[in-house]
Amino acid sequence: MNLESLLEKKTGFTTFKTGQKEIMEDVIAKKDVIALLPTGGGKSICYQIPGYVMEGTVLIVSPLLSLMEDQVQQFKANGEKSVVAINSFLSFSERERLLQLDLSTYKYIFLSPEMLQVEKWVRKLQNIKVALFVIDEAHCVSQWGHDFRTDYLKLGAVKDSLGHPPCLALTATATTTVINDIQEYLNIQSPAFHVFSLDRPNIAMKVEMFRSNREKNERLLELVNSLRSPGIVFFSSRSKVEEISEYLQENGVERVAYYHAGLSQEQRILIQQQYIHDQLDVICCTSAFGMGINKSNINYCIHYHQPTQLESYVQEIGRAGRGGDASIAILLKSKEDNTLPGFILDMELPDFEWVSTVTNDILETYGTIQHISIIPVKEWMEKFPEQESHWRFLVFHLEKYIESNGSLDQNKKSNFLRMIDEQIKNRTAYKMGKLAYMNDWTEVVTCRREMMLAYFGETLQRAPSNCCDVCGLDLNEFTHYTHADEKKGETETWGKLLKNIFWQEE
CATH class of the missing domain: 1.10.225 (NK-Lysin)
Structure with missing residues (x-):
């Protein structure tokens, strides 16, 4: 069976997105691969489809519990049942039960990097044939591994202890330094590189400056009421997430909820599923929400707080416009918050x-x-x-x-x-340098997209019509609903969802 036929049979898609097929062909040929695809480029398919061709189990290292759960649900919704996530969402008894099972019965196993430092799980995995070792969101090896999730830096040794399976490292944003870190810490000697542009021409970019947070709050309320939903509002503070979510509700914004890592796992899963299925219009959240979320109709991303580096900003605004529709990313920056990014870096x-x-x-x-x-x-x-x-x-x-x-x-x-x-x-000096570039980007007087791409070693080939606020953009294009938009935004019923899961036609 050729890859196109397999793609349609397993996912319902009839064509590959840019880069997917080339990546799969190298993976199936048992090459180590480092691949950079823009957010929304369909990275999960790059290991899902090869899994059906290769003999053995595909191990996927995933950075966030919510992301793991979302990926598992996506697989199951597409009819793939031999998939499991091994993480702290499982109770002790559930994890012990899995230890007694033959894990080779699962085609896809999702784990956190920390779980791969638990000796009994590594021993268990050594008893199965690992066809492919996948690092999803591989930029975390560099961005998080050096600082607060050092288990990422040990993944190369884990991979080797599992019999040196082929490795696929996937990311949506990576500088040359990050790619070098990925290669070094995953012990990849001669990888095949598949690096595609991270530019998303359908996402317009805008920065707005304020003297105070009061002004910023009022502007946020105005934007949430006028922009096409659904949307995401990102924050750097859990307390601010809750405060502004309450502020929006008190001022008449309906179907809004907040999300951060301090919520219980049940709350997080519920909110994420409600948002995916169009039962919520606005999510106020930290960066813990949305990494890899499979939602194609997000129309805007607003940053209430400035991220500490451009990589994070590009990752987060990439949640918008995954279906290809015009969308907008707006960063709201007030003088009151000027010291917050530096404080966050000091605490890391x-x-x-x-x-x-x-x-x-x-x-x-x-x-x-x-x-x-x-x-x-x-x-x-x-x-x-x-x-x-x-x-x-x-x-x-x-x-x-x-x-x-x-x-x-x-x-x-x-x-x-x-x-x-x-x-x-x-x-600290390295990260402060990244923060300085991010600050410069917010204040640039030339094209924001051009400066963003230059940071990642790319050159802007052609600016889209709605590029950025410096080049000029029409905000009205993101605020007016059409009949098609309203139809597309209708809440999916659970009956429709179940029919999709079981591949039933209407």
């Missing part, structure tokens, strides 16, 4: 004083440390109640130092602390 890494204090206490308690397992990390986290991400950072660098130097003791302490201080300073 531990300060040197904290690292020094914890290291001193650990050495006084255990003396010479030859393996990190001697330290009951959970107990020490309770003793020094800092963010969990700071502990991950410290433990990762302790492991690296001990691996290179054989042990850590009082005599080697100063060398270790000097090394980790240098690491913190270098990473």
Whole structure:
């Protein structure tokens, strides 16, 4: 069966999007592949279809629990039942039950990078034939791995322990530095590269400046009431997510909800499903929402807070216009929030004083440390109640130092602390450089799209008619409903959804 026939049989699509077929052909040929497709480019199909051709199980490393659940539901809606997500959404008894099963009965297994550091799961996976090792949203290896999710940097070793299966690294945004990190930390020697433009000509871009958050709130209310729904409003603060969601509701905006990682898993799943099925018009959320969400009719993305880097901004606005319709991304920037991005970056890494204090206490308690397992990390986290991400950072660098130097003791302490201080300073400077570019982008007096593409090493070939506010755009084109828009926005009934799941015609 050729790939086109398989695509139609398994997904209902009759043609491939740009780059999909070429990526699949290299994957099926058992090549390591690094692929950059724009958001909405159909990355999941690049491993779903090869899974039907290749012998064995496809392992997919996915960064967010909500994304994993959404991907599993997409597979099941397309008729694929041999799929499972192994993550903390499962109860202890459910995870133990899975450990007793033959995992080779699943064609697709989704896991978090942290789950792949649990020895019993790695041993379980070593008993099955892994046909393909997929890293979804692979830019996280670089953007998150160095700072607060260091388990990403260990995925190359995990892959090798599973018998060196072919690797597919997928992302929608990556600079040359990020691509190099992906290749290095996944132990990919000679990959096939499939890098396509991340430009989304159907997304217009606009930045609006304000003196105060009061002005910004009023403008947000005006935009939400006038722009075609559905839409997303992104925030950098959980408390602000809830506050502005309440503000919109109090001022007459209906069908609005908020979403962030502090909600229970049941709440998150419910809200995500309500939004996907057009039962909500507006989501106020942190970046935890929407990565990989399969919703084609999002018409706008508004950023209430400025992201800390252009990669994040491009990722997030990419939720809009996935069906190809004209959509708009608007960043609202007030002077009151000018210091927030820098504060967020400061919080992502531990300060040197904290690292020094914890290291001193650990050495006084255990003396010479030859393996990190001697330290009951959970107990020490309770003793020094800092963010969990700071502990991950410290433990990762302790492991690296001990691996290179054989042990850590009082005599080697100063060398270790000097090394980790240098690491913190270098990473902070690197991220502050990205923030500076993001700040410059918000204030640019030339084409925003051109500057955005230049950051990723691309050249703008032709500006769309509604390009950006600097080039000129007509906001009215994003505020007027047509009869077709209203028809398209009708809420799907559960009867229709069930018919789609079971491939029944109307």
